[in-house]
Amino acid sequence: MRSLAGSKIRALRKNAGLTQGELAQRTGISPSYLNLIEMNKRTVAGALIDRVAAGLGVERSELDDTAERRTIDGLNELLSDPAFSGRPQGPSTDLEFVSRHPEWADLLLRVYRAFIDRNQSVLALADRLNRDPFLGESVHRILTNVTAIRSASEILETDDRLSDAQRSRFLRIVAADSESLSATARALATFFDNPEMRVQSGTAMEQVDALMLDSDNYFGELEQVADDFRKRREFAGAIAGACDAASEEFNAPLDSVESRRFRAIMQMSTPLAQPAVMRLVGTHPALASEEARSYAASALHAYVAAAILMPYEQFLDATERRRYDLDALSRQFAVSYEQASHRLATLRRPGAEGVRFAFMRSDPSGYITKRLPLPALPLPRYSNACPLWAIYAAFQSPGATVRSFGTLPGGDRFLFFARAIEKRPQTVAFPRHLLSIMLVCPAADASRVVYADGLDAQVSVPVGTTCRMCPRHQCGHRQEAPLFL
Amino acid sequence: MSKTRVLIVEDEPHIVESLSFILQRADFEVDTALDGTEALRRLSRHIYSVLILDIMLPGISGLDVLRAVRSDRALDRLPVIVLTAKGQAADRSAAEAFGATAFITKPFSNTEIVERVCQLAAGVSK
Numbered sequence: 001m002r003s004l005a006g007s008k009i010r011a012l013r014k015n016a017g018l019t020q021g022e023l024a025q026r027t028g029i030s031p032s033y034l035n036l037i038e039m040n041k042r043t044v045a046g047a048l049i050d051r052v053a054a055g056l057g058v059e060r061s062e063l064d065d066t067a068e069r070r071t072i073d074g075l076n077e078l079l080s081d082p083a084f085s086g087r088p089q090g091p092s093t094d095l096e097f098v099s100r101h102p103e104w105a106d107l108l109l110r111v112y113r114a115f116i117d118r119n120q121s122v123l124a125l126a127d128r129l130n131r132d133p134f135l136g137e138s139v140h141r142i143l144t145n146v147t148a149i150r151s152a153s154e155i156l157e158t159d160d161r162l163s164d165a166q167r168s169r170f171l172r173i174v175a176a177d178s179e180s181l182s183a184t185a186r187a188l189a190t191f192f193d194n195p196e197m198r199v200q201s202g203t204a205m206e207q208v209d210a211l212m213l214d215s216d217n218y219f220g221e222l223e224q225v226a227d228d229f230r231k232r233r234e235f236a237g238a239i240a241g242a243c244d245a246a247s248e249e250f251n252a253p254l255d256s257v258e259s260r261r262f263r264a265i266m267q268m269s270t271p272l273a274q275p276a277v278m279r280l281v282g283t284h285p286a287l288a289s290e291e292a293r294s295y296a297a298s299a300l301h302a303y304v305a306a307a308i309l310m311p312y313e314q315f316l317d318a319t320e321r322r323r324y325d326l327d328a329l330s331r332q333f334a335v336s337y338e339q340a341s342h343r344l345a346t347l348r349r350p351g352a353e354g355v356r357f358a359f360m361r362s363d364p365s366g367y368i369t370k371r372l373p374l375p376a377l378p379l380p381r382y383s384n385a386c387p388l389w390a391i392y393a394a395f396q397s398p399g400a401t402v403r404s405f406g407t408l409p410g411g412d413r414f415l416f417f418a419r420a421i422e423k424r425p426q427t428v429a430f431p432r433h434l435l436s437i438m439l440v441c442p443a444a445d446a447s448r449v450v451y452a453d454g455l456d457a458q459v460s461v462p463v464g465t466t467c468r469m470c471p472r473h474q475c476g477h478r479q480e481a482p483l484f485l
Numbered sequence: 486m487s488k489t490r491v492l493i494v495e496d497e498p499h500i501v502e503s504l505s506f507i508l509q510r511a512d513f514e515v516d517t518a519l520d521g522t523e524a525l526r527r528l529s530r531h532i533y534s535v536l537i538l539d540i541m542l543p544g545i546s547g548l549d550v551l552r553a554v555r556s557d558r559a560l561d562r563l564p565v566i567v568l569t570a571k572g573q574a575a576d577r578s579a580a581e582a583f584g585a586t587a588f589i590t591k592p593f594s595n596t597e598i599v600e601r602v603c604q605l606a607a608g609v610s611k
Contacts, residue, residue, distance in 0.1 A: 143570040143592060
């Protein structure tokens with residue numbers, strides 16, 4: 001994948017008033033090589049990026065292009081949206097666009113997200129107008145009153161033979177139905193004035209997504225809270241207690257022991273975690289709605305509970321020793337497969353990182369309920385992902401791990417592994433509730449992961465991200481035409 | 486010669502009152518029923534030339550009444566005007582499937598309904 005760091009270096013060099021020759025000299029490379037880097041035709045990494053940063057007098061992080069990549073992922077999703085089909089330009093345009101006009105790219109993305117938000121609001125409102133029993137009943141009453149008024153009025157207007165008594169009678173009907181009509185109109189006005197009538201924003205989960213992405217799904221402050229929780233005397237035994245309570249609790253047989261234990265820990269740690277959670281939720285600009293703040297607070301409290309049950313260093317150490325074997329990790333930490341999977345995707349403490357995983361959870365209809373992408377692996381937000389991804393195949397054999405190497409059209413290779421799990425046991429009244437959990441890591445890290453064992457690394461399935469973004473014209477699994485020719 | 490008899494099945498009394506009045510003015514003999522049960526009782530006892538049937542009735546719905554009428558050999562040719570307050574496609578197609586003769590959507594004009602009843606009573610379906 002091409003890097004955007006070159007464009008940043010070029011901009012920073014110009015800001016610093018340096019020529020290519022001067023920066024090349026400071027960095028110890030040739031001006032022509034620096035030119036290639038600045039044109040994004042050569043990647044810059046490792047010690048070289050440190051030298052370039054030093055030459056420019058900036059922090060290494062200023063050359064990092066994670067934020068731009070996220071913008072590109074968002075713009076690519078915009079490009080793949082059928083509502084905007086017909087654009088002739090491919091994703092390479094975005095790379096240039098984002099590096100040259102970051103503010104415009106960001107604005108475009110915001111406009112797109114606002115468009116999605118409004119669309120969802122309109123759909124929700126339309127649905128409500130169609131189905132709300134109060135509205136249906138009100139319309140019926142209005143039509144009934146109007147029918148009675150119209151009919152009586154016509155009689156009053158056209159019938160010359162009405163007796164006084166008949167005239168009075170029909171006037172009374174008009175008056176009575178007019179009054180009833182007014183009451184219905186007032187009730188409708190009140191109904192639409194009610195703040196609860198407002199359609200909930202469809203982007204609350206997206207806003208939470210933004211919080212997670214901005215933090216790289218790692219919250220040092222919350223890890224600290226989890227450590228404090230474990231150390232505090234009053235909480236001594238709380239974790240074991242929660243374990244016992246979860247094991248002995250028979251009142252909620254639909255939840256697994258791990259889920260109940262997780263919930264119990266979350267409940268116990270909430271008072272301690274609340275200030276840190278509120279600070280994070282209150283200060284993040286992406287969390288614009290009350291609903292989003294509420295979701296974010298729940299997600300962060302769950303993060304704390306996971307960090308209590310799977311302490312960072314201990315869990316990182318175990319993952320490396322057990323080679324990311326989720327079953328072994330689940331057993332060791334007495335957590336569910338999903339809890340362990342999600343924790344893997346939080347091992348991103350700077351200086352003490354585990355293998356970086358993308359995390360994705362989908363229901364059988366393809367609805368994505370959790371997502372955490374990797375810089376080189378965008379996960380779709382609104383559309384279905386590539387049908388060849390393991391996350392979908394996993395539904396064919398619930399409980400078994402489906403794994404394969406996959407190569408994206410750009411050449412990036414990844415190890416995909418997924419398992420469909422039962423969210424809660426089925427009952428007669430509640431059909432089987434399966435969710436598929438997928439983790440993806442760069443193929444370069446696959447040797448550290450047990451799920452690559454036995455797989456021929458040379459055999460890699462040609463995959464895409466979404467059909468509309470995928471240039472593999474001949475793919476037999478294609479559901480939609482590609483956007484790019 | 487006896488008057489042509491019409492049955493109005495409608496749960497809104499003010500509409501029943503006006504409808505009865507205009508049809509009586511048009512020289513029809515009018516019976517009324519405020520619900521489906523009363524309608525079926527009247528249909529079993531008297532012979533009507535036209536049935537005006539509201540679709541939204543408490544208890545037995547207008548569609549149920551229509552279905553009962555069409556499954557009764559003595560009534561299966563009775564012209565039925567279905568009144569619908571919603572004017573919605575689903576109600577209309579269901580009533581069509583059950584054998585409604587004509588539809589009038591609320592709010593209707595008196596002239597419209599009298600003309601339609603006259604046509605059907607005279608054996609003209611359109």
